[in-house]
Amino acid sequence: MKKLLLRWTPWQINNTNSGICRVSTFISSFYSTGTLAASSPALSSSLYRRISSVEYPTASISPVLDQWLEQGKDVEQSELRSFIKILRKFNRPKHALEISEWMENQASHSLSHGDAAVKLDLISKVYGIEQAEEYFNAIPSDLKHYKVYGSLLNCYAKKKSLEKAEAIMQKMRELDFTKSPLPYNVMLNLYSQLGEQEKLRLLMQEMEEKDISCDRFTLNIMLNAHIGASNVEGMENLLTKMEADPNVVVGWNAYGTVANGYMKAGLTEKALIMLKRLEQIISGKKGKLAYEILLTSYAAAGKREEVYRIWNLYKNMKKTYNSGYLCMISSLLKLDDIPGAEKILEEWESRHKFSDARIRNTMIRGYCKKGLLEKAEEYVNKLAENGKVLNADTWECLATGYKLENKMDKAVETMKKALLASQPERRSSPFTLAACLDYLKSREDLEEATAFLRLTRERGILSVDVYERLLNYINDGNLSSKAVDVIMEGSEWSFHGKTGA
Template sequence: MQMKLVRLLTILGSVSSQISHRNVSSISSYSTATENLRSKWRRRMSNSMNALFRRISPLGDPKVSIVPMLDQWVQEGRAVDKVQLRDFIKRLRSFRRYTHALQMSMWMTDNRYIIFNAGDMAIRLDLIHKVKGIEQAENYFNNIPIQLRGIEVYTSLLNSYVNEKSLEKAEATMQKMRDLALAKYPLVYNSLLKLYYQNENYEKLDSLMHEMEDKGIACNKVTFGIRLSAYAATCDVKGIEDTVTLIESDSSGVLEWETYFIAASGYVKAGFLDKALSMLKKVEGLITNKASSKAYDYLITQYAACGKKDEVLRLWELYKKNNKVLNRSYICVMPSILKFDDIESAEKVLQEWESQCEHYDIRIPNFLIAAYCRKGLLQKAETLIKRATLKGGKPDAWTWFYIVTAYLRDGQTEKAVDTLEEALVVRGDQRKPNEESWTDSLEYLKEKGDLEGAEKIIKLLRDKDIICVGVQDRLLNNVRVGKSNFDAIN
């Protein structure tokens, strides 16, 4: 009897085990199948929504609304996914298409009734500020329910004030975040630190960093970058050294080439070229051959500042070998080479660029035109301007400003005045030209005793609204009495 009972229990246990195993297998199989279906649905939705983004992408003009296109998408019976829409807003923001990003954000709540979380509200606040201004952003913030005004929303408001350089409101917002126990992350502090740095208020910057230290809030790479930039701006060599050492010893962070570049620029400004060169070598050690053009541009600029022509040329060849060279890099290397009055090398670089450029950017030959004019090589400057024009380049105001001085030095006063007028016409609504571009002309004419030529230029400057009536009168008086007070006249 006992043996039968044991056999019965054994059989029941085996059956139970099989049933249990089958149930677990069924549940696992069901779970896997469900996840596969979800994954397929996400892929289909993503592909469908990407088709919507492809419709929106070509509409680069912010004056053209994307709302009709979104409405049409829905009218066609197509589905929308809030996760994808959020991703689209992120993409539009990265392309600086803030108006369209805001339109999509508004459409999500006004037309699709999608419930926003705090992150969505923070992004909308930022977009409203960028598109409609700070007052509208403040109005939006004030209408957000208090319980939803978390760290993301307050940080967005703080960043808006920082971007407006509104110190008082930024500090008030920071204090409110302290009162609400929201000021506990480096991201929050970095915003105000940035504003203090921009305003050159280094005492408040130090005080805020001490507050972070007292609260045990760890610095991140942005914090260190701001601190290092402040030391570099004030030529505080010890501060630069200590901060670099601190960053190098921080095992939690990733050492980036920008750190050493900031340090190098500070050393150059302070006149410690050996220390600067040491930092630049460390920059090279952190960038790969495929590094961004930005890294090479910075290196070339700083080696030029250190007076190392061979290093400039070496880096330029290395960059060309491993990267597609952009116009921006030519704009960087041309003045770097010309710092050494190496016109021949600059001419070769310009020829390289002209042989492969798709769009003729007059800013690049302008560097060489300016060098020719400084050297009195007027014919070469004129020839280059003609060549640039034939290749599709359009001389800008600076092209003409450079050559005005060359004409004056060559005794071609009438031609200089005519060219200056051309420069001011081309200038259009651009920012006012550097005073040096025309004070040099006045100084030359004064020394030559050409009162009539100087008066023509002064009146022309007034006609083109470059100077006010008061400045015009002072300049005319200075010319007539033989003074050379053409600096700081505004």
């Protein structure tokens, strides 16, 4: 019997609030057109360089592709699929969808099951689940492969739309599309996130009755389900069972998951023991991921010296990645090592040609949280002077900084910039947005408040229901109420933003 390797990813150690494994991050990759090898020529092609240089989210990529054909050059369908995969990896769904649609419109390119599944996922991310449903219904029956159904199932799971996910899962049963553990993993992960322990147990029982073997993701979900339920004993028992099973290879990733569970339970010493075990068995191409996990884990444990030690080991690898710099900067900010974070940021800026807004925004957010608003402003101004595209997250980070310092005039103006740069249904902080509305209402500037609120609706940040509630709130004259309460009173999916402060 083939041995099983349990995998784990760095966001799991960061997501200590829930302890739930977002396996949909992995699962969505299964409903794709294939795996892009690290050595793929797509990464070095001149066409990809042209595409990757289009940084602004609202800029169109189609002209780049059209120009390529006009110059008498060909583009293979496999190459376009590689571009889509890369853009998905770097969280550029709009551009990935544009390439998908361009590919579909070319007569020489026929659409496969995997192409339809990927496009469905991208439509959900860019335009929302309703548009994805419309696309699904329009897909010809001969293309409605299990991958397409699985993609829609995954979209519902990401939105935590339980009833719709269960309905699609039942349809997949009827079509005999549930022979693998993949759709079960999607539902198990959803049940774990929603705390539906009994449904999770029954689904595991169904897998056993149908003789559907657990894969690494199934085991990962179960480990994280124990963590989410604060069941340290259950987590330990499962790890012991895995270690005793000759058909399961317990990799460094599993020990990282257990370390996360111990950290959440406040058992730091036990967590450190797991991290040492993790480090001892790092090997192969996934070493960079393991080191990134260690960086964030040791920072969470308050071990500054260990963070720098792991960073030095990481840099001894052949290549350092944006994700590594992001982990290191985040870790140092967590440890209040601002000078250290600035030094790593300077190193990253000097070595990496292609920018990564996540790293810049992490530094800006760190400055604001530490009360270093002037430094945040200086850095944003420097980026603008150097011609960098400042996205919605950049402006919102700065707006939140102004809010924390009670500089509300600047907070409102900066939040406007964030809204203007926003993509449809972009995730946003209800707290900063609400503070801006409260401020405008307190000034009795109803015209400005209404214009600000209208902008949030135009950018798809608020549902119609929440928008109308806030419009009534602005006009009611009651200064004792708060906009954030109005937002939170809306249904779970009315506001497309984060719930954290």
